[in-house]
Structure formats: C-alpha cells, structure tokens
Amino acid sequence: xxxxxxxxxxxxxxxxxxxxxxxxxxxxxxxxxxxxxxxxxxxxxxxxxxxxxxxxxxxxxxxxxxxxxxxxxxxxxxxxxxxxxxxxxxxxxxxxxxxxxxxxxxxxxxxxxxxxxxxxxxxxxxxxxxxxxxxxxxxxxxxxxxxxxxxxxxxxxxxxxxxxxxxxxxxxxxxxxxxxxxxxxxxxxxxxxxxxxxxxxxxxxxxxxxxxxxxxxxxxxxxxxxxxxxxxxxxxxxxxxxxxxxxxxxxxxxxxxxxxxxxxxxxxxxxxxxxxxxxxxxxxxxxxxxxxxxxxxxxxxxxxxxxxxxxxxxx
Amino acid sequence: xxxxxxxxxxxxxxxxxxxxxxxxxxxxxxxxxxxxxxxxxxxxxxxxxxxxxxxxxxxxxxxxxxxxxxxxxxxxxxxxxxxxxxxxxxxxxxxxxxxxxxxxxxxxxxxxxxxxxxxxxxxxxxxxxxxxxxxxxxxxxxxxxxxxxxxxxxxxxxxxxxxxxxxxxxxxxxxxxxxxxxxxxxxxxxxxxxxxxxxxxxxxxxxxxxxxxxxxxxxxxxxxxxxxxxxxxxxxxxxxxxxxxxxxxxxxxxxxxxxxxxxxxxxxxxxxxxxxxxxxxxxxxxxxxxxxxxxxxxxxxxxxx
Numbered sequence: 001x002x003x004x005x006x007x008x009x010x011x012x013x014x015x016x017x018x019x020x021x022x023x024x025x026x027x028x029x030x031x032x033x034x035x036x037x038x039x040x041x042x043x044x045x046x047x048x049x050x051x052x053x054x055x056x057x058x059x060x061x062x063x064x065x066x067x068x069x070x071x072x073x074x075x076x077x078x079x080x081x082x083x084x085x086x087x088x089x090x091x092x093x094x095x096x097x098x099x100x101x102x103x104x105x106x107x108x109x110x111x112x113x114x115x116x117x118x119x120x121x122x123x124x125x126x127x128x129x130x131x132x133x134x135x136x137x138x139x140x141x142x143x144x145x146x147x148x149x150x151x152x153x154x155x156x157x158x159x160x161x162x163x164x165x166x167x168x169x170x171x172x173x174x175x176x177x178x179x180x181x182x183x184x185x186x187x188x189x190x191x192x193x194x195x196x197x198x199x200x201x202x203x204x205x206x207x208x209x210x211x212x213x214x215x216x217x218x219x220x221x222x223x224x225x226x227x228x229x230x231x232x233x234x235x236x237x238x239x240x241x242x243x244x245x246x247x248x249x250x251x252x253x254x255x256x257x258x259x260x261x262x263x264x265x266x267x268x269x270x271x272x273x274x275x276x277x278x279x280x281x282x283x284x285x286x287x288x289x290x291x292x293x294x295x296x297x298x299x300x301x302x303x304x305x306x307x308x309x310x311x312x313x314x315x
Numbered sequence: 316x317x318x319x320x321x322x323x324x325x326x327x328x329x330x331x332x333x334x335x336x337x338x339x340x341x342x343x344x345x346x347x348x349x350x351x352x353x354x355x356x357x358x359x360x361x362x363x364x365x366x367x368x369x370x371x372x373x374x375x376x377x378x379x380x381x382x383x384x385x386x387x388x389x390x391x392x393x394x395x396x397x398x399x400x401x402x403x404x405x406x407x408x409x410x411x412x413x414x415x416x417x418x419x420x421x422x423x424x425x426x427x428x429x430x431x432x433x434x435x436x437x438x439x440x441x442x443x444x445x446x447x448x449x450x451x452x453x454x455x456x457x458x459x460x461x462x463x464x465x466x467x468x469x470x471x472x473x474x475x476x477x478x479x480x481x482x483x484x485x486x487x488x489x490x491x492x493x494x495x496x497x498x499x500x501x502x503x504x505x506x507x508x509x510x511x512x513x514x515x516x517x518x519x520x521x522x523x524x525x526x527x528x529x530x531x532x533x534x535x536x537x538x539x540x541x542x543x544x545x546x547x548x549x550x551x552x553x554x555x556x557x558x559x560x561x562x563x564x565x566x567x568x569x570x571x572x573x574x575x576x577x578x579x580x581x582x583x584x585x586x587x588x589x590x591x592x593x594x595x596x597x598x599x600x601x602x603x604x605x606x607x608x609x610x611x612x613x614x615x616x617x618x619x620x
Binding site: 055108114115119120122124127131135136291292293298299 | 401589
C-alpha cells in the first residue's frame, strides 16, 4: 500500500520540485556549475531509466548500455561534422541508429541467458567502442568537438542553458511516463512474467523472445536519445563515453536507486553523481571509497534507495 | 613468408597468454558460479608486483616468483573478505560487487605506484632471438611465454583431471553441499581455487608486462577478450578456453597484420586504410557472433569439461 503521505512519495515530490526549481535558484545567484552538473545528472538518469526497463523489469542484465549513449552521441556529432546541423535530421538518425544496433545485438544476445548475456552485451558494446575509436576521420580516440548544437525551429534553442535543462527534464519525465505505461501494459506484464519464469510464459503462449527483443530495442532507442542530449550538453563526443565502465555506472545507478521502480533510476543517478562530486572534493582518490561503498550496497541494501524509502514507510 | 610465420607465432603466444587469463575466469565461474570482473585487476596486480619485485631483488626469476606468490595471496584474501559473501547470489550482484573491486584496485594502484606506468625490463638472457627455422628468428622471450603457457595448461589438466584435489574441485562444482557433507573443507577448497585463478591472471599479467607497459587499467581491455573467449569456448570449460583462446589470439593478431592488405585488394586504398583499423578490431566479435548463432552454449559446453 502506498499512501499519499508515505516517506517515499514525499521524497519523490521533494526531488522533482528541487529539479524544477533548480534553474530559478541558479538565476538567483547560485553556482552555475550546479546547472551543468544537474543537466548531466538528468541526461544520465534518462539513460538509467531506459536501462531499468530491460534490467529491472525485464531481468535482462545488459552490460553494454553505454554503447547507445555513444551511438546517439556520435550520430549527432558525425552529422554536425558533415554540416547537417538541424536537429530534425540529427535526432531521428540518432534514435534510428541506436534502435538498429539494439536490434542486431539484442537478436544475437537474447539467444542466450544469464552470465552469457552479461558477457555478450559487454563484448558487443566494446566492439562498438573500438569501431568508434578507429574512426580516424571523426577524431578516433581523441573524440570529436561539436561546434554547433542541434538546430530546431524557434523558440527551441539548445544553446540556452536553462532552456536546454528544461528540455532534458521534460524528456526525462516523458520517458519515465513512457516506461511506466509500458510496464503496466499487457506487453510489460508479459515482459515481467518472462523475467520470473520464461519457460512458463512460453508455455502459455507468449513468444517471449520477440517480446524481450522489442523491449530491448525500446530501451536502446531511449538511451540513444540520452546520447544525443549528452552530445549537445558537452559539445563533444568521444569513445570514452561508451567505454564499458560507463555501462557499469549506469547499472550502479539503476541498482542504487532501486530496480524495477519508476523513480529508482532518477534517485540512483542523483545519488551516484552527487556522491562522486562530494567524494572527489574530499580526496583525489575518491574511487577508493566509492568501490567498497558499492560492495556494501550490493551486500546489504539490495532494494536500493527506493527500497529503503519504502521500508521507512512500512517500518 | 618469414613475416607470416612470425605473426603466426605471435598469434599463438597472444592466444596462450589469453588462455591463462580465461582459464582462471572460467575455473572460478565453473566451480563457484561467480562472475569475477575484477579478474583483470589481478592481472594488473601481477604485472605491478613483478615490476616492483624484479627491481627490488635485481633478479628476474626471483622477482617473478615473488610476484606470483603475492598475487596468489591477494586473491585468497579477496576471496575470504569479499567473494565468499557473493557465492550463491544473483549474477548482477557479482557484476556490481566486483565492479566496485575494480574501482578500488585501480585507485589503490594509483595511490601506491602513482599514475605513470612502470616498465619491466627483460634480463639479457631473455632479450635475444632464437633461430627457429633456417632464416627465421624469433624473440626468445615470446618463445618462452609459449613454453610456460603450454606447461601451465598441461599442469592444469593434470591437476583437475588426475589428482585428488582436482577430483574434489570437480565434485565441488557439481554439488557443493554433498562434498561438504562428506567432510571436505569446501571453504578452504574454494579459497585455493580462487587463489589459483588469481595466480594464473597474475602470471599472464607479468608475462605481458615486458612487452607492453605496466599501467592502470591494463587489465580491463584484455578482460573483455577473456570474456569473449569464455563465451566462445563455453563457460566453465578449460578445454574450451584453450581452443577459443588460441583461435582468438590467431584471428586478432593475423587480422591486424594482414587484414588491411586484404581489404586493399577489394576497396580503394583510401577507403581501406580508413576502414581497416575499425574492421580488424571487429573480427573476434564477429567470430563470437557466429559461434553464438551456431552454438549458443559455446563450442565446448561445461558438461564436457
């Protein structure tokens, strides 16, 4: 049961309110760095939301999700480099390229399960990384600077930082709504059924392979959108954004926030990235703290933040 | 022709090195059902230990032996402190927990040895070349990697298939509780197996160290290759790991050496030189995709181990 005034819903309302009002605070004299940081957090939260769809609800342990960030980003970067700066071309291409990659990788990887699936998605994402790093024309290892953000018709102007922030936030909320609709639809229930017991779902007549593949492609496409956003945010794309540790970060966000929950990935992204900022302010060697911290979360707090908030309520 | 023979030997050498890494990975997975991403960190530690100990002792052999012992110890300590708590849990927990370990070890290495890499110089008796065929010289060091790796492969085979400890390991893999009930200290056995896997990774790392530089993150790229090998060979199968490792070693090395030339025959020179680096790094993943389509469980499934 989740009442109106549970700890969880208060936390959610507080977080969303804070995100909506952040630019106002910055305009009133807060640090501009906050706006940059939170734009980044929101974009990565969008990527985590897409990963949560397959990892949390679908039980598909993809360790290659950052590949779509890279593909979406490079679609924007390469088109911009070739002189196509209109977002009406760039963004659909970014989405289509991510969807196509997800379709091919998913079709192959979903033939397997368990640990094979983890390793195969990881390996294919690394393949994409090496391919991109080998593109000498587009900067290779060094990456590619984007001189002009995606152009849309007025009044949409991505170069305006506050406007870009709100566009990212709107897309995040939209994706969360989309994922929420998907998991509560018949399709989404079938996916969750397949997570619990694939054999049984097939036995009662669901072609689970096709369902899961569709889900995999939707998640990849959404993450490609996050990639297009992040390319516009940093005005730069490089193979590093699709390195496998990035995929690890996304998994951490999902698990830290709470798997298979609507707001979990957002909590996780905020928590991880703010924690990174705080720790790196304390010591240069902050990962020596983050690593064991992760281990502790895995060992003792499997429900993640969402689970903890829920526990307080039921407490 | 000389170049071809040389590249074939390079492929064999690289493949056998990958085998050492993949064998530890597949052993730990096959027996403890544990996905260990931090395997690459042990590879890195082996290289760092070797570079340090060789410099301290002034003797290559002595330093290498010390480094192997140190990696074995680190492996066993990690097993006792962390891995033991992860057995029997979800694979996602393994992935996340060992990912945390990677962050920890990378940063620890940066803290102890600094951000710059180290080098491990070869002693003069290994830094020569040997005539293997009339007119074909080959690096004595790379040749010794091949010999050592083959010896280790043979040792592993005998250990797992022909000794009492190996019998217990295999028994522990199929039914942990039963072996424990029969009075075997299964916890100690697992610690030893994990230590063995760590030492194998360390051995691979320190043997690779004189060829490449010793640096942070060196274990991560090669770990992915080890994953590809375990997937191709069949997870849990040491024999599969050996076959797949040699296959991957050959394809990767020969692909990088000769694929650009092959491509030049089909494409224009400019297109070939643009596409070649990207395409030749794709070859092993293509191999993996093909194996997956034909045999999703890998070439040698774990039942055949």
